[in-house]
Amino acid sequence: MRRRSLLAVAGWLATAVLATLVGMAAIRLVGESITGTPGGVRSQEEVERALATPAPTASGASSPGTGEPAGPAGPGARRAFATAGGTAVAECGPGGVRLVSWAPAQDHRVADVDRGPDDDVEVTFVGPGGEHELKVRCVGGEPVAVADD
Secondary structure: HHHHHHHHHHHHHHHHHHHHHHHHHHHHOOOOOHHOOOOOOOOOOHHHHHOOOOOOOOOOOOOOOOOOOOOOOOOOOOEEEEEEOOOEEEEEEEEEEEEEEEEEEOEEEEEEEOOOOOOOOEEEEOOEEEEEEEEEEEOOOOOEEEEOO
């Protein structure tokens, strides 16, 4: 009887070790996508470089003192826009402008969205302060916020 108990414990331990090794091998095979940081970890220098690069704004960003558009524009150009009601990212492409993503600000919600691609796209955020509409169109291959018609 004692020998049978010893074999049962040894079998259970062997199974537990085998299951653990198979699990670790599977995680290693899948790689960083399960356990890692999406896009990797950035160094301090990369973060400082990214923060030092001016981001375009909805009012038509320009290089300081020149009045010229900041950064290169062209097909597939993406740009972020912000309103009191939320933010949106748009890009220009062969089919026109397209909303890539949008997110309401705290205490706001998305009331309506026309994501495109089309001649113009829009997203409407609603919150305690009222309605905030963002309308975007492509001008010279670059997304630009425009006043509602």
